[in-house]
Amino acid sequence: MHWRDLVLAAAAVAPGVNAAQLRFSCAQLVVDRIDPLVNPGQAPSPHLHQVVGGNAFNVTMDHSAHDMASTATCTSCMPLEDFSNYWTAVLFFRARNGTFKRVSTYGNGLGYTQSNGGQTVYYLSSGKVQAFKPGFRMTVGNPAFRTQAQAKQNPSLQFTCLATSSTRSGYRFDFPTGQCQAGIMVTVRFPTCWDGQNLDSPDHQSHVAYPSGSKCPSTHPVTIPQVFYETYWNTQPFNDKSLWPADGSQPFVWSFGDPTGYGNHGDYVFGWKGDALQRAMDANCQSDLFSDKVNCPTLKLQTIADTNKCTMSPKIKENLSGWLTELPGAMKVA
Template sequence: MKIPTILLALAAQSQAALRFGCSTLTIQRLDPLVEPGRAPSSHLHQIVGGNAFNATMEGDVGERGTCTTCTFSEDFSNYWTAVMFFKHPNGTYHRVPIMQNTALPNGINGGMTVYYTQQDFFNNGNQKITSFPPGFRMVVGNPGIQTAADAQKNPGYPGLKFVCLQNKGTRFPELAEFPTQPCVGGIMTVHHFPSCWDGKNADSADHQSHMFDTQVGAFQAARACPASHPVRMPQVAYETLWDTTQFNGLWPAGSPNPFVLSYSDEHGYGTHADYLFGWKGDSLQRAMDSNCMFQACENGNPLKSQGVAQMNACTVDTVVNEETDGWLTSMPGQNAMA
């Protein structure tokens, strides 16, 4: 795993920061947070992490998982997002493949990059960072936001962005909606979760109210937590790289963005992500209490880690058996959403 030079220079004065890869566990219509017990759920997700994942998940997931697709073998959490499709001018759809981030070990099967930072990349604001409790879960974003006007009325998601990649190392500029022209290196979706907790509830009815967002931008120093949500937790973020390049030749000049998220969002305003905590025992707390950064946290320092072959070998059963590859007349679940 490569670390930017600026991070190497500042690592000595840093608090812990985790940045690691997770290969794809499954791509299915399952959503145990928003639609527990429903199979199929309304739209397609890419899920990474522990193999306890199922349509219904309660209790301490970290005690039930037996393998994980993530670098850290003590992390049985699950992380998931909507899937991206290309919409052909003839009306058919094709799922966009997921690329490995260039800074991760070679051979990872799709997946995403996951971050657990503190106040920002380089410090924790001189405060204790509290690990999530067993059973904790949260959602960021709202798939019901489908227009620019709705987005302006709901500005509470500063960490949900798109990046038009020149290469896999591109990080800026961040866009609030899909790029409007072909991207030579693909498209990255970015999901930053809130990190201020009410200190009481592992979940809430909307899966969001128990958390409060004080971030001002990607990996920048966050504001202090409010009295209503006083406990600073790790800043969780996902980066997913979509190989849209193979469709650039099918994007007619002057036509609108042809990419769509699996809940029929052609603009990206409703982009969202789900998190279900499943670190085993006190492993995440030990990491947050340390001064390690990125791959320096691996190999027992203080977290146990595993190789790419073990990550890719972890799987779950297919609960919803439907076609998700090749050219499709509609996206999975699309007719039900119409």
């Protein structure tokens, strides 16, 4: 199910049934080579990430001790009670001469053009859901995947070549092979079923699952909100074909060395304050899908201009500007 189908499905439930479509902008918080979920305590982590959300993001975020809602002093997301962190890998352009340049994110063209990059975040439901508990975290996708058959094991991570900022068709599991006039959109959609017991698991995935049809499996009986990211990557500066590989192959690579796109993945750490997310889900909040309006009176909101003010300095000091001779962390393209 792709973006438009997902939204329509959430909207098509029977009257009186909870159906939340909470959508908001999160500006870029930091681009840094740390990963408190997969590589806790390791600084630097193997590859670079782009992160949005609360500024309590750190090298280590132990779920039993790290209260993000009380530790953070700001959030780069529109809901002032959302101190969660949402992150993905970073996109790079690899030129014909073998050098690399970081691709920046930019504001979603459907209402959030004033955002200083980052992501658009959705919390969706088509019925009653239980909000995440403090300490909850999860990942989706696998950075080791390099084939379409592997990527199709999880059809919830996709790419869209943007002809315009509102393009919502032609999605695929790998990097687009042609020039994308308005950039590349990457979508990451997380599972909606939880085992009801574990806030995390050793692989950060086994405690959650996707539904079978419309029902959660008996092993994961608790329905949770659908967390969904859209990231706009500004690939327009790299549409000069003279910079592309001589054989015409696509030139983009993830920061972990993936030249295919099949290793697309995302990370999530819950950090909403109190019962704010549960209130929003119970209130069936219906954000405008084509503007910056977040129609959710139960939440305290800030403007996009204010979200742009919440930033962090990278923990790892390294050169990320200009043309680089190798990916950060000396990650090999393979």
